[in-house]
Amino acid sequence: MAIKKKTLLKVIILGDSGVGKTSLMQQFVNGKFSHQYKATIGADFLTKELTIDDKTVTMQIWDTAGQERFQSLGVAFYRGADCCVLVYDVTNQKSFDNISSWKDEFLIQANVKDPENFPFVIIGNKVDVDESKKIVTQKKAQQYAVNLGNLPIFQTSAKEAINIDQAFDVIARNALQQEENEEFNGDFDDAININLESENQGCAC
């Protein structure tokens, strides 16, 4: 089995445009929030080193554009993902209603081997806003997460840095679990011989 130098956890953040995907990623990785972030075009990722229990891992977080028509690009970015984060905006009912279609779309485009057990985490963002503006209640959301397969769910604010580390800790653990499962199942179908150094019978060194 291939021995990887470092564990790389690939995490994809999905959700409607404007729910705060870029802001969440920035808050988690760089610990800041800005009103000057631009709408995402295409895709980008940031990485962050993490320690889970006593294991050091690198989390690679992919941020994509939220507008519906750009979803078809996902094929290029979702491949090899270890966890998918579904984000909605607590002030926007539609973004909440779309969570399950983001989930389905992801499973199709990422070509996940075992969809039943692929880890998803739900995030309801912007909880810092005035109570009067919150449209999706926590209770409704929690019930929904249970129905969707008992998915972990967090209420966060990228702006006020509420619950961000907690959410990403669970994301990281789920991703790590997924990564280890995959490694265990072994994947030798690669068309090209990668990692020549790691596994050769009768190595002379």
Added chain:
Amino acid sequence: MSSADPSTYPGGQINFLYVKSKVYIHPSTRKQDNLPGFLYVFKPHPTATNNELTLGWVAECNVDKSSELYRTLLHVDSTGNEKLARRPAAYGSFSFALRFMELYSIQLRTPHPGWWAGSIVLNSKSGYDNLPVLFFHDDESESTKKEMNARKKNFEIFGEDKELFWGGSMFLSVLKKWATLVRTTVDKSVYLVNPTQDDVNNFSPHRKNGLSAAEDENADKNKGKSGSNLFSEGVNKWFTETKWTVLDKFAQLTKLTQDKLTELNNTLSQDPYYNKLISHPEVQKQLNSEYGDMAKEYLAHWAMKIREQSNRSRRIEMSDKYRDLLVEELGINRGNKLISETEILNAYEGSREVTEQEWERWFDSEGRLCITVGEVEERIFHGGVCKEIRGEVWLFLLGVYDWSTSAEDRTIIAQTLESDYKLLKTQWQENQTAQDDEYFKDQVFRIEKDIKRTDRNMELYKRTTPDEDEELAITNPHLLKLKDILLTFNQFNDKLGYVQGMTDLLSPLYYLYQDETVTFWAFAKLMDRMERNFLHDQSGILDQITTLNDLVQFMLPALYGHLESCDSNNFVFFFRMLLVLFKRELPWGTFQKLWDILFTNWCGSQFHLFVILAILQKNEWVLINTLNEFDQFLKFFNELTSGYSEEDVDEQGNPISPEEKFDLVDLLTRAELLFLKFKSMINVIDLNTKPGELSPISDNLRQLLSKEIVIKRETKRVIG
């Protein structure tokens, strides 16, 4: 025969001259099937000529580990000294042995460390014996590692021909002791073994008489010969054997492409900055270790910056030298008449922007253009315009005003446009039913969400008060104008609807005019050429990605091969550049200047694809040598201008000293030369396509020569 016979070695043995262990055969794509073995050369008897030397390979598993033969093989490999032993079995798994006289050619395929091992492909003269491809697992071969380390100490990381040093290149230099190897110009990775003059002519057409291939072709035609010797049987066989299409090989045949990799290696290894970088102990440590992906990316950017710097100083200090270098790097043969000297020189004129005075001189007293449109376009294409006249110039370039109009005509047109805009705007603004429509409300939501995130670092678009709550309402008056323009645009084009990215195209226009009506019409015209980027089915942008794919395959086959082997030839990492025309990648003043140039359509209406091609060409060396995964490429292109922060823009939105940040001039020069080269290659191919024969040039590629903008519209309204 007795052992004293001088024509044989004692005991029927043979003399091993060369052995390399850990040379593999990959019988399938599965790693566990890989078969290690020994590559060897032996002399069959003491009086044997070089032609009788034998080259062979035997699998490790077919050599008894306790045998004398096994010990000899290891001994010759590690010491390099010759030694006698029994002849290895020429049977068993994939084993073969071949006399030098039977050997026709050797192809070297360079390694990509960490991705794949380098390999050699042998071809025999008979062409029948199916010789296996041999893979050099350099990281397992003690003798190769030893040699590599020795070289690293002396900083000779490149082999004889300035290519990366590896087991295969080592093998080649050993082989040269006993055989004449001639590198073909058809495919620089292929060496002919003891070739005849005919072989050399067939595979290295330029050696014949110093004529360029294109001239060669014409000469043949004149003599009434059918076809050309370039496409003789032998060459055709090569074409079908390699995965490259005839087209790509043709590009190399015309000698318009030189071995860019070698050139770049040359350039870089002569570069004092680069050498400093490479010899720095920290970098050495990185290079020697299994450096992580981050370090790789970092190095790639570093190398690029250094190249940028030294290019710039080269341009300033010795502009002639820079020109020669660039022409050479791009493989443009100066003697070749396909691209004229004037065209080449024009391409270097890119740094002089059109001034206010120059612009005014182009119009007569009635404000009518008094030079030709072609002259205007060509002039603006070479240098862009100064910011004082940019707004006005764009109105012409985008087609809001026709070039034939007088100043008076334009006043009248402006009035009409004013009332037309008002009319469109009232259609939604003073219509409550329209505003209550679900689609309209959804559009307002989408537009507001995005204008809040558009160029907010610019003074013009900042928050009115720092802690203003925009959840309640946007108050910046300019942002509100952007919103009105976009809503009115939906009235004007009722199918498309707002799509993310459109605010990026609108904001620079508004910044220029700060007038709602003028901005609207300039935007509407800009959207003629940009609408295809935003279609619901993404077909317009995918078309461009496909064209780009064809173009890179055609113009930069080596890089394309690398991207393909890294599963990264889908080119989605250019999505953002394509969608909003480099607005996100380049500092404000720089993309504006680029837009000046693109809007002229002087080198076709899709010159932006050549700009991307130039980015790839300029970074070809670093891309091939330091990056090998999709996410690395994405990061590299997304951060092309990393280190340039938004704060580098002054109050007027002009970047502080753009030359310091991003060498647009160099990039545009490359892009233009690439365009000229492309055009002439198409010409050459057309000349060689017989009437009735299907042209190998795709329609996508051919369309790149057209100055007509490509218009593709949404056919029906779709939400989302």
